[in-house]
Amino acid sequence: MIGSDGKVLTSFGPPRLGVGWGGTDDLVQLRAGRGPERADEIAVNATVAKQAGLKVGDRVGVLTLEPKKTFTLVGIFGYSGDRDSLGGAQEVAFTEPVAQTLMLGGPDVYTSVTVRAGDGVTPEQLRDRISAALGGDYVVKTGDQLAAENAAGIQAGLKFFSNILLGFAGVALFVGVFLILNTFSIIVAQRTRELALMRALGASRRQVIGSVLVEAVAIGLVAAVLGLAAGVGVGAGLAYLFSTLGGGGCSWPRSACPPRR
Numbered sequence: 001m002i003g004s005d006g007k008v009l010t011s012f013g014p015p016r017l018g019v020g021w022g023g024t025d026d027l028v029q030l031r032a033g034r035g036p037e038r039a040d041e042i043a044v045n046a047t048v049a050k051q052a053g054l055k056v057g058d059r060v061g062v063l064t065l066e067p068k069k070t071f072t073l074v075g076i077f078g079y080s081g082d083r084d085s086l087g088g089a090q091e092v093a094f095t096e097p098v099a100q101t102l103m104l105g106g107p108d109v110y111t112s113v114t115v116r117a118g119d120g121v122t123p124e125q126l127r128d129r130i131s132a133a134l135g136g137d138y139v140v141k142t143g144d145q146l147a148a149e150n151a152a153g154i155q156a157g158l159k160f161f162s163n164i165l166l167g168f169a170g171v172a173l174f175v176g177v178f179l180i181l182n183t184f185s186i187i188v189a190q191r192t193r194e195l196a197l198m199r200a201l202g203a204s205r206r207q208v209i210g211s212v213l214v215e216a217v218a219i220g221l222v223a224a225v226l227g228l229a230a231g232v233g234v235g236a237g238l239a240y241l242f243s244t245l246g247g248g249g250c251s252w253p254r255s256a257c258p259p260r261r
Contacts, residue, residue: 028077028078
């Protein structure tokens with residue numbers, strides 16, 4: 001998508017997807033306008049509309065497998081649960097034939113087909129029936145299977161990022177140890193006269209050292225509790241922020257995303 005400023009709308013992680021408009025359902029909900037009906041019409045999700053500064057009726061450019069093409073924006077859609085996107089993805093919806101041509105290079109081709117089970121048919125039964133009818137040339141999965149595989153893929157990708165964060169945490173801990181050691185060394189050095197006076201009044205060496213250690217443990221315990229609480233609070237805040245801005249933590253494709261009620 002090319003925004004109103006003439007620049008390509010960037011994404012730092014979430015995918016940018018072109019799809020065929022399939023109408024509204026329990027998951028997809030129109031916020032403004034209507035779905036695309038002609039070859040030069042598109043609809044976008046609310047995340048794209050907000051980030052690109054678009055409104056219904058605008059003429060906008062889109063880059064696909066082919067050079068830039070200009071479309072009329074006829075609709076803005078969102079998702080159940082008042083979400084602007086699924087996982088922060090930027091989604092542009094074309095008519096089905098246009099989506100097939102621009103995104104897949106030819107007519108009558110699909111990346112996936114979603115089939116809904118009728119009353120009294122379990123997802124597993126439907127999967128087995130479709131698989132038997134199509135043969136081994138196609139992969140047939142239930143929604144739960146697809147969601148689990150997508151979640152596993154995301155977790156595998158995040159594992160590398162988690163290791164990087166653990167590395168930074170280790171460096172921070174290592175540096176923190178020296179900072180705290182130096183701080184306490186300075187504090188104890190500044191209290192030499194106080195400690196000497198305690199010795200002069202009859203305190204034993206063990207008592208003086210014990211008082212310093214007790215003080216250090218008390219300060220460390222309070223700091224650890226406060227630091228843990230702050231870390232949990234910041235983590236919860238960031239999780240809420242990303243889920244709010246990204247439109248929830250649902251993975252792709254849409255068939256793996258259950259509607260929120």
